[in-house]
Amino acid sequence: VTLYLDELKPGDRFMSATHRMEAAEIRAFATQFDPQPFHLDAAAGRGSLFGELVASGWHTAAIAMRLMVDGGLPIAGGIIGTGADIRWRAPVRAGDELHVVCEILEILPSRSNSNRGSVRIACNTLNQRGEAVTTAEMRVIVSRRPP
Amino acid sequence: VTLYLDELKPGDRFMSATHRMEAAEIRAFATQFDPQPFHLDAAAGRGSLFGELVASGWHTAAIAMRLMVDGGLPIAGGIIGTGADIRWRAPVRAGDELHVVCEILEILPSRSNSNRGSVRIACNTLNQRGEAVTTAEMRVIVSRRPP
Numbered sequence: 423v424t425l426y427l428d429e430l431k432p433g434d435r436f437m438s439a440t441h442r443m444e445a446a447e448i449r450a451f452a453t454q455f456d457p458q459p460f461h462l463d464a465a466a467g468r469g470s471l472f473g474e475l476v477a478s479g480w481h482t483a484a485i486a487m488r489l490m491v492d493g494g495l496p497i498a499g500g501i502i503g504t505g506a507d508i509r510w511r512a513p514v515r516a517g518d519e520l521h522v523v524c525e526i527l528e529i530l531p532s533r534s535n536s537n538r539g540s541v542r543i544a545c546n547t548l549n550q551r552g553e554a555v556t557t558a559e560m561r562v563i564v565s566r567r568p569p
Numbered sequence: 570v571t572l573y574l575d576e577l578k579p580g581d582r583f584m585s586a587t588h589r590m591e592a593a594e595i596r597a598f599a600t601q602f603d604p605q606p607f608h609l610d611a612a613a614g615r616g617s618l619f620g621e622l623v624a625s626g627w628h629t630a631a632i633a634m635r636l637m638v639d640g641g642l643p644i645a646g647g648i649i650g651t652g653a654d655i656r657w658r659a660p661v662r663a664g665d666e667l668h669v670v671c672e673i674l675e676i677l678p679s680r681s682n683s684n685r686g687s688v689r690i691a692c693n694t695l696n697q698r699g700e701a702v703t704t705a706e707m708r709v710i711v712s713r714r715p716p
Contacts, residue, residue: 451631454631454635455631455632455634455635456631456634456635456638457635457638458638458647458648459647460647470647471646471649471710478634479650479653480627480630480631480634483627483630484601484602484603484627484631485602487602487603487625487627488601488602488603488604491603491604491605499618500605500606500607500617501605502618503626503657504656504657505654505655505656505657506626506653506654506655507652507653507654507655508652508653508654508655509651509652510650510651510652563618
């Protein structure tokens with residue numbers, strides 16, 4: 423089941439499946455998009471501010487998106503974001519198991535298009551200990567149910 | 570040359586190299602992290618809000634990070650973000666050539682750690698027509714020059 427604008431209200435909550443972060447994945451993402459030593463190599467990680475190998479924050483954000491697209495945020499027509507305000511709050515390490523909890527904050531009907539609106543959503547990514555590794559506020563375009 | 574906290578000041582600007590977005594890359598990122606039809610398939614894109622195949626916003630953000638890491642934002646010790654507020658302002662299509670322009674907005678010395686501080690930076694990603702496809706404000710931890 424996916425939901426249209428009219429079917430969402432502030433306080434609605436959704437939970438995604440879980441994704442386990444493997445060291446090989448962390449290195450592969452970093453090699454392509456964020457090749458900094460502390461995302462590529464355990465020894466370099468130990469010598470850094472982090473003290474260990476940690477995932478790129480953009481990798482964590484991309485995994486959160488995948489978890490939302492795969493059912494964690496069931497919006498009809500897909501998840502089309504216009505903005506996101508992300509805070510990286512705790513490191514993500516190899517072996518961490520992540521899931522995303524979304525909560526609808528506000529529904530903003532469009533002034534220019536009666537067929538859709540914008541929705542503010544808190545999307546927090548938690549690890550296996552329930553710690554928020556990222557907190558984010560997203561703004562997403564959502565269609566009204568077609569007549 | 571990379572810069573420490575003491576060597577940055579509001580108004581300093583940096584420009585990255587350019588990255589051309591290929592259709593195959595757009596699809597590969599989407600397959601892994603954002604498998605929505607308008608990021609995967611030209612025909613599906615035409616039937617969507619976008620009217621064409623467009624890159625995932627998280628892909629654009631990851632490419633911007635790569636351009637910054639590769640010299641577009643020359644911070645000593647690397648780019649360690651604590652937060653980012655991103656707006657996706659225009660679609661990114663296959664063939665678009667992206668670069669990032671960063672401007673230092675504010676230097677915030679740490680209250681708890683005299684060896685480093687936080688820097689607010691505007692990081693905008695522009696296409697080959699000079700249009701901002703994303704605008705972002707990042708907050709990054711930067712070390713003072715070691716004595």
